[in-house]
Amino acid sequence: MKFWNRSLTVLSLSVMLVAAGCGSNAGTAGNAGGNNGSSAAPEAGADKPAAEILEIKTSFYPMYEFTRHVAGDLANVENLVPAGMEPHDWEPTPQDMAAISEADVLVYNGAGMEGWAEQVLDSAKGTGLKAIEASHGIEVMEGSGEHDHGHEHEHGEEAHEEGEHAHEEGEHAHEEGEHAHEGEEHEEHGHDHDHGGLDPHVWLSPALAIQEVRNIEKGLSEAAPEYKDTFKANADAYVAELEALDKEFTEALKDSKRKDFITQHAAFGYLAKQYGLTQVPIAGLSPDHEPSAAQMAEIVEFAKEHNVKTIFFETLVSSKVADTIASEIGAKSAVLNPIEGLTEEELAGGLDYIAVMRQNLDALKTALNE
Template sequence: MRYQRYGIAAIMALVIMTTVLTGCGSGKQSKLVEGKTNVVTSFYPLYFLAQQIGGDQANVINLIPAGVEPHDWSPKSQDLETASNAQLFLYNGAGFEGWTDDFLEGLRKDSKLVTKEGSEGIKLIEADGTDEHEHEDHDGKDAGGHHDPHTWVSPKSMKIMAANVLAGLSSVDPEHQAEYEANYKQLESKLTALDDEYTAKLGAAPKKDIVVSHNAFGYLARDYGLRQVSIMGLSPDAEPKAQDLLKIAKFVKENGVKYIFFEELVSDELARTLAREADAETLVLNPVEGLTPDQEKNGDDYFSLMNANLQNLLQALQ
């Protein structure tokens, strides 16, 4: 069969040579603002939620700048100083940020920073043994059976994260709780509409299999009845094994998969090579870890990226 004759050695070389360019964040480094609730976030989805819910009363600072891989980022002394003077720190948890334990221990002794875990209350997915990537949870211990941390890629999970952000803001600034709740209700309504659209349209799609470059869509697949097959592991720089690539090529052919998804912020060479050899095409499926500079200029946000994801999913699942 043709999938057994394609250039696995060449593909493995691509894996090793690929430079991961995953960006994360708003692309802007903010400063503390007196008279507002200063919120520090660990990456873009929480930055977006905090801005939407915090509104005029919150000054939101995203730690990870654009162009930096969030799985491997580590804070600097300036980040510690900023957080030490802020009121609220929002992080995803579920093993996404391996640096939080040391970070919080490094805060100034007189810091009154309150922490809130965005993924709290979400039923976490245990990572498949073949896709395990070493993550740690927020207390520095191994994250159980290696959890999939990519909670925000499902609108259902994002609704729970929004409620956690509301709780965090209300706890540090109860004076403006009513305003936060009003902002939250507007956001929650939009997330519910997005969830409903995903449920209806993906539920009606004739196919359910998605082949992706990075194992970041487990929650989306679980919540909307899809099956995810990934080239990479939970981290976009995890290296697949040659036998795994052969299995994926076989899966693509045997299941009539027409598209292999890649990410805009990560090299697409591996996905494109696999697609070529398996007679498939490629499409973007964005894990929404951050915005590109062009997306920022265009005014893109979580909703526009997730709407684009839905359209590409529907095209691939026909």
């Protein structure tokens, strides 16, 4: 790990302060910016020398949120995508690439979400950067195309037991304290917005978010093995919150009047599959896709046929398409947030992943019971 420069700086400052008769300790300053600012470690104590504070970069908001809960006060966590920016539109600058290379850890989702990841990791070879792919070992679905309208998401028999999350596809079992990492590495598919045909939005299923948190825990424990017990304790605490969230979704959605919902962006396939719903996307995986007149007509026909009263759009992109369809069928439009990034206003209001997921649950409960 690349701690020595920070260690020398803190040591020099400490000597100067002692010489001046000052009793305060030197602290580590967090970096400004990112989708949620940065999570700065507190002052280093005797049991936690500043030389061992990890410098972590995360690719976009969910990775930042999961990582900061696992890392706690043992890391400075900085997000790369600025608040309010659609991560599909973000590309690292040379300065970003240099900053990543100088970090100890990069946490990214994978599954094709970050088209720039392969290039960045190649450029960082030999720097000692630890890369953590949060979606590693998760069965990644093919993306829902704009012509499919979500019908490939069959109502499977999903088992939801408290404290257990069984994921039959690929036999990927998650158990507390154990980390199953099976299967091949997900390939990055270039700098396009369609993710190479894969659906990377695994974080929108709380059960799969748990697996991502566990992968991050494992990676940080490899980066700083002396703190693996702390990382596990932190992860356990956050996983308990995610398990409670998963139970809320299960209980709230199991008896819904309808099981299909129309959304502008095909981001909710994993959530739909987990809770026995069917996502009907207006567009494909790209949030800025403009559907053709024929596609719009097909969605309007589906909505009328199924008496749909809510068309979902998302934050960070225009609601124009959803509003047009809603107007055509006399429905309303509402937000279903893919949590790819939070706005400055949302952050200022104290929202986080779990809070926004609860907003999504409320929106789904309303739409599915109209």
